[in-house]
Amino acid sequence: MTNPPQARTYLGCAALLLAVASAAGCATPPPARLSPPITLDQLDVSQYSGAPCRLLRPDRAARRHLVPPGRPVTDAATGGPGCQWAPAGPSYPAITAGASTTEGLEDVYQGRAGYSYFAPTDIAHYPAAELSTAPGGPHAGRCTVRIGVADRATISVTATYPPSSGSPFAADPCGDADTLATEVMGQLLAASP
Numbered sequence: 001m002t003n004p005p006q007a008r009t010y011l012g013c014a015a016l017l018l019a020v021a022s023a024a025g026c027a028t029p030p031p032a033r034l035s036p037p038i039t040l041d042q043l044d045v046s047q048y049s050g051a052p053c054r055l056l057r058p059d060r061a062a063r064r065h066l067v068p069p070g071r072p073v074t075d076a077a078t079g080g081p082g083c084q085w086a087p088a089g090p091s092y093p094a095i096t097a098g099a100s101t102t103e104g105l106e107d108v109y110q111g112r113a114g115y116s117y118f119a120p121t122d123i124a125h126y127p128a129a130e131l132s133t134a135p136g137g138p139h140a141g142r143c144t145v146r147i148g149v150a151d152r153a154t155i156s157v158t159a160t161y162p163p164s165s166g167s168p169f170a171a172d173p174c175g176d177a178d179t180l181a182t183e184v185m186g187q188l189l190a191a192s193p
Helices: 005-026 058-063 105-110 173-191
Strands: 066-074 081-087 094-100 117-123 126-132 142-150 153-160
Touching: 058 066, 058 173, 066 094, 094 173, 105 126, 105 142, 117 142, 117 173, 126 173, 142 173, 153 173
Parallel strands: none
Antiparallel strands: 066 081, 081 094, 094 153, 117 126, 126 142, 142 153
16 A cells, blocks of 8 residues: 555655654763863963963973073973973972963863872962873872863973982972962963953
């Protein structure tokens, strides 16, 4: 038996609507935002992503017990170009800094399960997070702070104490990372229009 034309049209429309509704119901919504919003001006750090040693002027590095100039390295926090400054003495940490224009702070928050230590903070009124991948967290002598400076950009600063440093501050390198990150942000904000 053949369906009349009106029935075929109705069945065709019903099948189409069912397919659209099914497809819409199966779409995965984007994950909820985890990181705090950036409430100040977003900063353009693209000029530092390929030249991270410019993130900290020599006079600012020396003021923070670092030996200028820094040397180019791979930033372990971002996997991109970084700059490392040697400490002026055994009781100070080495500092590595870099600028990423491919990840925002939201990416860091979405990957927080991969860190042994993760603590929200802010640097110069920009949202940030202190992190560590070491099994002992920052108590192992290494801490990174990632600052959200734009939706798709972060500044990273890592403080690393050698295992034999004997420094009383080696148990809390996050304080050193935060101090240097504040220094870097002060320089960036001073150069902003």
